[in-house]
Amino acid sequence: MAGRYDPNPFDEDEVNPFSDPAVRGKQSSQQKFTGGAFYTSSAPVSNSRLSPLPPEPVDFGYDRGATVDIPIDSSTDLKKKEKELQAKEAELKRREQDVRRREDAAARAGIVLEEKNWPPFFPIIHHDIATEIPIHLQRIQYVAFTTFLGLVLCLLWNIIAVTTAWIKGEGVKIWFLAVIYFISGVPGAYVLWYRPLYRAFRTDSAIKFGWFFLFYLLHLGFCIIAAVAPPIFFKGKSLTGILAAIDVLGDHALVGIFYFIGAGLFCLEVLISIWVFQQVYMYFRGSGKAAEMKRDAARGAMRAAI
Numbered sequence: 001m002a003g004r005y006d007p008n009p010f011d012e013d014e015v016n017p018f019s020d021p022a023v024r025g026k027q028s029s030q031q032k033f034t035g036g037a038f039y040t041s042s043a044p045v046s047n048s049r050l051s052p053l054p055p056e057p058v059d060f061g062y063d064r065g066a067t068v069d070i071p072i073d074s075s076t077d078l079k080k081k082e083k084e085l086q087a088k089e090a091e092l093k094r095r096e097q098d099v100r101r102r103e104d105a106a107a108r109a110g111i112v113l114e115e116k117n118w119p120p121f122f123p124i125i126h127h128d129i130a131t132e133i134p135i136h137l138q139r140i141q142y143v144a145f146t147t148f149l150g151l152v153l154c155l156l157w158n159i160i161a162v163t164t165a166w167i168k169g170e171g172v173k174i175w176f177l178a179v180i181y182f183i184s185g186v187p188g189a190y191v192l193w194y195r196p197l198y199r200a201f202r203t204d205s206a207i208k209f210g211w212f213f214l215f216y217l218l219h220l221g222f223c224i225i226a227a228v229a230p231p232i233f234f235k236g237k238s239l240t241g242i243l244a245a246i247d248v249l250g251d252h253a254l255v256g257i258f259y260f261i262g263a264g265l266f267c268l269e270v271l272i273s274i275w276v277f278q279q280v281y282m283y284f285r286g287s288g289k290a291a292e293m294k295r296d297a298a299r300g301a302m303r304a305a306i
Helices: 021-028 075-108 135-170 173-203 206-228 242-249 253-286 289-305
Strands: 031-034 037-040
Touching: 135 173, 135 206, 135 253, 173 206, 206 242, 206 253, 242 253
Parallel strands: none
Antiparallel strands: 031 037
């Protein structure tokens, strides 16, 4: 019969597999109590349940030994880039100051830098009534600009009406004349009388006013002739006036209607142009520019005589 202190056959020594082998040997050589007596075992005890795991590659399937280059700017490179940025900033400031000096010099010399802004879809001229024209003259300038646009509309409609007359058998010569009126009339009106009025209101120049009056009278004369269309050139059918409309109405009703519409547009253009001429002349006399213009003319005549 076994003693009451018999060892448990299922008992196992608790050995830490991760401890030092020398320590494990010491632990395995500890005393055991069996049958009322102690015995000492000096043989090293190994844990048979645990086996070492195979080494795992740290790159997880990628190429071993591959290196990743991470560029790190040194302090020298950072200072170099900082100096370059400071040099560029100084250059931009110098150019900005140079541009400002040139603009100031141009302004003192009376040179106006005009940016093309009209028409908005294809700017070809500079036009800014709200900014450059005095407030008390803006209404007259806007109405004058309306007469300029009205002339463009009249000449364009004149081409359409004369084209219908040409299709109905009136001849191609009147169509060529209508095109010539449009090609020469639109830029001519802008250069000869609208632009001088714009600059006269902006700079208050007596010479510009005189230039405007001279060519605006020619504009009025052309509009009156166009509204009447006397039988001067090809029986007057190259212009959509009243007499031409009456002439073509008996042969072609549609062409006559087109001509009457053109005559109405020219008559309206004449009325608005007369109002503009009257208002500009009243301002010219009231501001004393007429006397100044007379003095300038007298001085010019004396210089020519001398």
